[in-house]
Amino acid sequence: MTAKAREMQAEGINVLSFAAGEPDFNTPEPIIEAAKKALDDGFTKYCPSRGLPLLVEAIQRKTARENKFNCEKNQIVVSCGAKHSIFNTLQVLLNEGDEVLLFAPFWMTYADQVILAGGKPVIIPTTAETGYCPHPDQIKAAITPRTRAMICNTPSNPTGGAWDRNLIKEVAAIAIRHNLTIISDEIYENLIYDHEHTSFASLGKEVASRTITILGVSKTYSMTGWRIGFAIAPPEIATAMANYQDQVTSNATTFAQVGAAAALDSDPALISGMVQAFTERRQLGLGLIRQIPGLSVTDPKGAFYFYINVENHLTGKINNDIDLANHLLENAHIATVPGTVFHGPGHLRLSYATNPNTITEGLARLQTALADIT
Ligand SMILES: Cc1ncc(COP(=O)(O)O)c(C=O)c1O
Incomplete structure (x- = not known):
């Protein structure tokens, strides 16, 4: 949808895009300066595939300070974005036919990457009524002798749902009882509203020893194009991931890693303006969406997405979300992503x-278009 919206914009059409999964702010200046200086200072060569030592150390400081767990250097692997970290994880973890639990709606990459690694996605549905959080009984019921891992994503793309500490503890206990690996994608950890983030690995050594924590700088520091993410895993898994990556990409871009280290070591004030802006836009959007007849939306507790139930408007010729998204793009010139992909x-x-302004104008267009359809 983003690509199609860009094409239409290039033709001179005033398309308002709500499709992209990235902050609209530029990377903060001190981070850009650090990467520029890194180029001048000669960070232009290969570095260890696991990651540049100065970034690995910054990650150790970050997890201790923010995520409340300590890790050794041999547990860290820096990759080309969190997406790459998850890919490496699944490649080294899964054997053919291994099952991986996913909580729907989920970021579509998970299912495709599980399949690419020879595994089988097993989907556990969640609903708006529970804030898109699973019930522990659903997880227990989905476990089979082939279940190898589960991918937890809190806060979640696309729903903005976030798991509280109690749920995280209960899910971790299930993982221990059934010998499952927890892949905890915490890429949106810093973009939260009225919520406290808990890292699985902070629950103690027993949980940490079966958890692969996926983190990165893309969303928190508006660095999506830099392509730096990282995983913190038990040492033997981290070593397998580093060996695997060594034959595929080698290290992530060296000078971008210097920028990422500057980001992780930066004053939290550097991003507080962005988080404040998201908080205000969230309030603005929620208010406007709730004025549109027939729509419902839960308050997102994290990330930067509204996940809107449009079922009341799926009638007649436009009877599914994909057709609706296409109709909205072509006729109302607003780009959205249909829930089916998640x-x-x-x-x-x-x-x-x-x-x-885009939020106000775009939601007005949505209201008019939905009224025209129904
Ligand atoms: C839930 C989730 N995890 C991971 C990623 C990938 O992050 P990165 O840009 O660091 O690869 C995204 C990007 O949209 C995401 O939504």
Whole structure:
């Protein structure tokens, strides 16, 4: 949808895009300066595939300070974005036919990467009523002798749902009882509203020893194009991931790693303006969406997406979310992402990582278009 919206914009059409999964702010200046200086200082060569030592040390400081767990250097692997970290994880973890639990709606990459690694996605549905959090009984019921791992994503793309500490503890206990690996994608950890983030690995050594924590700088520091993410895993898994990556990409871009280290070591004030802006846009958007007849939306507790139930408007010729998203793009010139791609039909995902005028104008267009359809 983002690509199609860009094409239309290039033709001169005033398309308002809510499709992209990235902050609209530029990377903060001190981080850019650090990477520029890194080029001048000669960080232009290969570095260890596991990661540049100065970034690995910054990651150790970051997890101790923010995520409340300590890790050794041999547990860290820096990759070309969190997406790459998850890919490496699944490649080294899964054997053919291993099952991986996913909580729908989920970021579509998970299912495809599980399949690419020879595994089988097993989907556990969640609903708006529980804030898109699973019930522990659903997890127990989905476990078979082939279950190898589960991918937890809190806060979640696309729903903005976030798991509280109690749920995280209960899920971790299930993982221990059934000998499962927890892949904990915490890429949106810093973009939270009225919520406290808990890292699985902070629950103690027993949980940490079966958890692979996926983190990165893309969303928190608006560095999506830098392609730096990292995994913190038990040492033997981290070593397998580093060996695997060594034959595929070698290290992630060396000078970008210097920028990422500057980001992790930066004053939290550097990003507080962005988080404040997202908080205000979230309030603005929620208010406007709730004025549109027939729509419902839960308050996102994290990330920067509205996950809107549009089922009441799926009638007649436009009877699914994909057709609705295409209709909205072509006729109302607003780009959204249909819930079906996240295994959540009947919904649209709208990113509020865009300016308030776009939110106001775009939601007015949505209201008019839905009224015309129904
Ligand atoms: C849930 C989730 N995990 C991981 C990523 C990938 O992050 P990165 O840009 O660091 O690869 C995204 C990007 O959209 C995401 O939404």
